[in-house]
Structures are given as C-alpha cells and as structure tokens.
Amino acid sequence: ISLLYTIKFEHVSSGRAFTTQSRMTEKSMFWKTVDVKQPGSIKRVDSTEEGPMLKKPSWKQRNISSEDEEKFAEFNSKTDDAWLDDSNTDLEFSIDPRETAGTGLSKLHPSLLPRDLQRSKSRGEGSRGEGSSQHGGGGVRSSRPHLLPRSLSSEPPNYATSDIYIPPRAPVSTGVSPPTTSTMEAVQEVRHGTVGPPHSPLDGDDGLSKEDKRAKKFETIFQSECPDLENIRKMSWFGCPAPHRPIVWQMLSGYLPPNEARRADTLSRKRSEYWRFVAQYFKTRNDADFSSLYHQIHIDIPRTNPAIPLFQQQKVQEAFERILYIWAYRNPGSGYVQGINDLVTPFYVVFLGQYVEGNVERADISQLTDETLANTEADTYWCLTKLLDNLHDNYTFAQPGIQMKVHDLKRLVNRMDSDLDSHLERNVVEYLQFSFRWMNNLLMREMPLRCIIRLWDTYMSEPNGFSHFHLYVCAKFMTKWTKVIKSLPDFQAIMLFLQSLPTSKWTDDDIGELVSEAFQLKCLFPKAVTAVAGTT
Numbered sequence: 001i002s003l004l005y006t007i008k009f010e011h012v013s014s015g016r017a018f019t020t021q022s023r024m025t026e027k028s029m030f031w032k033t034v035d036v037k038q039p040g041s042i043k044r045v046d047s048t049e050e051g052p053m054l055k056k057p058s059w060k061q062r063n064i065s066s067e068d069e070e071k072f073a074e075f076n077s078k079t080d081d082a083w084l085d086d087s088n089t090d091l092e093f094s095i096d097p098r099e100t101a102g103t104g105l106s107k108l109h110p111s112l113l114p115r116d117l118q119r120s121k122s123r124g125e126g127s128r129g130e131g132s133s134q135h136g137g138g139g140v141r142s143s144r145p146h147l148l149p150r151s152l153s154s155e156p157p158n159y160a161t162s163d164i165y166i167p168p169r170a171p172v173s174t175g176v177s178p179p180t181t182s183t184m185e186a187v188q189e190v191r192h193g194t195v196g197p198p199h200s201p202l203d204g205d206d207g208l209s210k211e212d213k214r215a216k217k218f219e220t221i222f223q224s225e226c227p228d229l230e231n232i233r234k235m236s237w238f239g240c241p242a243p244h245r246p247i248v249w250q251m252l253s254g255y256l257p258p259n260e261a262r263r264a265d266t267l268s269r270k271r272s273e274y275w276r277f278v279a280q281y282f283k284t285r286n287d288a289d290f291s292s293l294y295h296q297i298h299i300d301i302p303r304t305n306p307a308i309p310l311f312q313q314q315k316v317q318e319a320f321e322r323i324l325y326i327w328a329y330r331n332p333g334s335g336y337v338q339g340i341n342d343l344v345t346p347f348y349v350v351f352l353g354q355y356v357e358g359n360v361e362r363a364d365i366s367q368l369t370d371e372t373l374a375n376t377e378a379d380t381y382w383c384l385t386k387l388l389d390n391l392h393d394n395y396t397f398a399q400p401g402i403q404m405k406v407h408d409l410k411r412l413v414n415r416m417d418s419d420l421d422s423h424l425e426r427n428v429v430e431y432l433q434f435s436f437r438w439m440n441n442l443l444m445r446e447m448p449l450r451c452i453i454r455l456w457d458t459y460m461s462e463p464n465g466f467s468h469f470h471l472y473v474c475a476k477f478m479t480k481w482t483k484v485i486k487s488l489p490d491f492q493a494i495m496l497f498l499q500s501l502p503t504s505k506w507t508d509d510d511i512g513e514l515v516s517e518a519f520q521l522k523c524l525f526p527k528a529v530t531a532v533a534g535t536t
Contacts (some may be wrong), residue, residue, distance in 0.1 A: 215241040237461040252460040253386040271378040334395040342444040347380040402439045434498040454511040472518040
C-alpha cells in the first residue's frame with residue numbers, strides 16, 4: 001500500500017513555518033492500534049517529559065523480617081572486623097618492637113592497625129607475649145598489609161627494608177607516556193633535597209676526603225674481573241678520579257668491554273684497525289675530491305684551544321688531522337663541520353694523562369714513545385666516533401639537530417625565566433646568535449678544558465648525556481647570568497657578554513653545582529627535548 005503525503009509550506013515574516021497535512025493509509029493506522037513500538041521510536045519510561053530514557057530496574061525490594069535482623073545481629077556479634085572507625089587521628093602510641101619487627105607497623109596510627117594489635121596494646125605488657133604466641137611467636141604481621149596507607153606514618157617509612165607491600169596505582173591515560181623508573185627515582189632525589197643518581201656512593205665518614213673516598217671506591221670496583229657498568233655510571237656521575245678516568249670513559253663510551261679478559265684483545269684489535277684506516281684513506285687527502293676537506297681541517301687545527309701549549313705541538317696537530325680526516329672520510333653523510341675539532345681535545349688529554357705526570361696541558365710529548373702516542377691517537381679516534389654517532393643530526397646538512405636544540409633552549413628558558421627571555425627579545429637578541437656555538441661545540445669554548453672534562457664525566461654517565469642532558473645544562477648555564485644580562489642595556493652589550501662569559505676560574509665544584517641544577521631541571525621538564533623528524 002503506498003504512503004501518500006501532502007506537504008504544504010507557508011512562509012511568515014519572522015521565519016519559516018511548516019504546516020503539514022498528512023493522509024495516513026491503512027498500514028500507517030496499523031502502528032497506532034497495535035501495541036508494538038514503531039521502528040526508530042523511543043519511549044520514555046518515567047513520568048516526566050524531560051526525564052532520562054532508561055530501563056526500569058528489574059529487581060524488587062525485599063522486605064526484611066525480624067528473623068533476618070536477629071541472624072545478622074548474631075553474625076555481627078561473632079565477627080571481629082580488622083579495622084576500627086576511630087576519628088581521633090592525632091593520637092600517638094608505641095608498640096613493642098618485638099611485635100612489629102620487619103612489618104613497618106610501629107609508626108602507624110592505632111585506628112589503622114589490626115584489632116588484635118590494639119588489644120595487645122590495651123592489655124599492657126603482660127598480654128604482648130600472648131599476642132606474639134598467637135601468631136607463631138614471631139613478629140606480628142598484618143593480615144591485610146597491602147591496605148596500609150603509606151602517607152599516615154609520622155615519617156616516610158623505609159620501604160627498602162619493610163615487608164609491607166603497597167600496590168601501585170592504576171595507570172590513568174593522559175595522552176603522555178608514563179615516566180620511566182629512572183625518572184621517578186630522580187624526582188624522589190629532588191624532593192629529598194639531593195641530586196644526581198640515587199644512592200650516593202660516598203656515604204659514611206671514615207676520615208678521608210671526598211676525592212680520596214671516590215678514588216678508593218673506584219679501586220674497589222675495578223678489583224672485580226667484570227665490573228658492574230651501572231655502578232660505574234653512578235660513581236662517575238659525581239666526577240671520576242683522574243687515574244681511573246681513561247678506562248672509565250672507554251667503557252662508558254662502549255669502546256672497551258667491562259670484562260677484563262677481553263680488554264687487551266679489544267684494544268689491540270681496534271688500534272690496529274685504526275692504523276689500517278690511516279694507511280688506506282689518509283693518502284687521499286690531496287686528491288681533487290678530498291683536498292677541500294683536508295684543507296678545512298688543516299686550517300682549523302691550529303685554532304683549537306690556542307692557549308694550551310699541548311695543542312700547539314706539531315705531533316699533536318698531525319694526530320688531530322688524521323683523526324678528523326679519517327672520521328670525515330668514513331662518515332660522508334655528516335662530513336667534517338667546523339667545531340668538531342674541539343671535541344677531540346678532551347679525549348686526547350684524558351688518554352694521554354695515563355702516560356704523563358703533572359699537568360697534561362703543558363706536557364712535552366717528545367719525551368713519549370711512538371707506541372704511546374699511537375695508542376692515544378687510536379683510542380681518541382674510536383671514542384670520538386662513539387660520541388658523534390649520538391650527535392649525527394648535529395652535523396648533517398643544515399644541522400637540523402642543533403637548530404632544534406636552540407629552539408628547545410628558548411622554550412625552556414622562557415619557562416624558567418620569562419623576564420630574561422623577554423629582555424633578550426626586546427633587544428633583538430636571537431638564541432641562535434649565541435647558543436649555536438654552545439650546541440655545536442658542547443660548551444667547549446665557554447669553559448676551561450678542565451671543567452669540560454669534569455662535565456663529560458657526568459655526560460658519560462647520564463643516559464643521552466651529550467644529546468639530551470646537554471640542553472638542561474645549557475639552560476641552567478644561561479640562567480646563571482640572569483642578573484647580569486638583565487642589567488645590560490642593548491644588543492651589543494648582551495652579545496659581548498654571552499660570547500665571553502667569566503668562567504676562567506671555575507672549578508669542579510662549579511660544574512658539580514651546574515649539573516646538579518640541570519638534573520633537577522630535567523626532572524621538572526622531562527619532555528623539553530624535541531626529537532628531530534626521522535630520528536628516535
């Protein structure tokens with residue numbers, strides 16, 4: 001049966017009004033007479049016009065008889081609940097430590113303790129032994145330890161030795177990846193007023209200075225045939241003693257294996273491999289395709305730390321030329337960029353230091369054997385290669401890694417000190433104009449070399465130290481000079497100051513303070529580093 005509608009539309013001045021005249025057929029009348037829902041219709045179940053469209057509950061209320069009440073009363077009288085409802089949360093009391101040994105319950109409020117413990121407390125000393133025998137004569141253990149809240153003790157309990165298990169909170173989806181275990185440990189360190197990796201390795205006072213205790217700790221670590229690399233990282237974060245620094249840097253760089261039985265073979269093999277590269281590739285430096293590369297390296301070497309006598313010696317400069325040329329030749333995707341020459345110097349000084357007594361920066365290498373110089377050069381090459389592998393985007397075409405880090409630095413400084421950021425903007429000072437060198441040279445030209453070596457102790461120990469943690473160090477380094485920068489009136493004064501910062505008298509303590517503050521900053525802004533597209 002066909003359905004016929006006649007619709008008539010009438011327009012009025014205030015809008016459009018619709019009047020509809022409909023003729024219903026027999027089939028349409030069928031839906032009105034039969035008690036069946038029409039397709040697509042929704043019927044409200046409550047009496048109100050605007051009420052919710054919900055189904056009525058299917059259960060019916062059950063009448064409770066007096067017999068049920070008597071049964072419940074009898075059950076309640078025989079049941080001993082484990083928790084009291086005591087509103088007095090300020091009451092202080094103590095329990096015999098023998099009863100609570102290993103449970104962490106001695107500091108909890110009585111309203112949170114099992115009732116048997118409260119009874120033993122109220123009975124006095126005589127009933128304590130009785131309560132202990134009831135639980136097998138050992139320390140009293142809560143029947144539901146996982147319900148004990150961690151926030152109601154008078155001071156933070158030591159969960160490292162406590163038997164109480166606190167279940168983790170269910171993760172909540174916020175669109176941000178949850179913090180890693182290392183990040184959470186770091187946040188706890190910041191909250192408790194300490195910095196650096198958890199569990200400072202220099203606890204205790206045996207009359208030794210901090211440097212002597214650190215050196216003694218490293219000697220203990222290397223007595224093992226296969227030292228724990230993670231333990232070495234934690235120790236080196238606070239600074240590495242000079243005698244142990246060469247082997248520590250080689251291990252943390254991934255160049256030298258921790259296993260003592262494999263070290264000699266690895267060093268011999270890698271050193272020989274480097275000198276095969278030199279014999280194979282260095283002779284191409286005068287070819288038409290590579291002459292410009294070698295020329296750039298050749299003119300940059302004398303500019304490398306010209307104030308340090310060690311780097312003005314001819315043998316050292318020739319070693320640097322070979323190191324940089326071989327690396328650039330074997331990495332055509334990156335190639336040599338002005339500034340990489342500075343990154344060679346910390347490795348060379350540290351590895352040469354194991355053969356030189358006194359100040360390495362003023363050492364006369366003519367007194368050393370050719371084998372010693374050859375080994376130092378090879379070790380420097382491989383560790384530099386490991387470092388630059390993590391900074392690949394800094395030295396590709398257009399240097400996108402550095403540009404991204406400069407952008408991240410501006411955002412981070414704005415969050416830390418918006419007034420400083422506004423002052424730079426008012427004076428038309430672009431971050432790229434002064435911080436490009438910070439990222440390209442890893443602050444090599446902003447601090448003395450001795451401070452850079454101490455800084456790299458921490459970089460070697462910190463995950464992604466050179467690529468990520470360096471950003472936080474630069475941000476704290478920038479804000480250290482906030483007052484001075486804000487007092488400077490114009491672009492020229494600000495730029496002159498930022499390009500010659502007064503760090504010539506800095507010591508290891510200044511670097512320790514800097515990395516500690518940077519570590520706190522990393523905990524506050526863990527997502528500050530932007531990943532370059534196409535990288536991980």
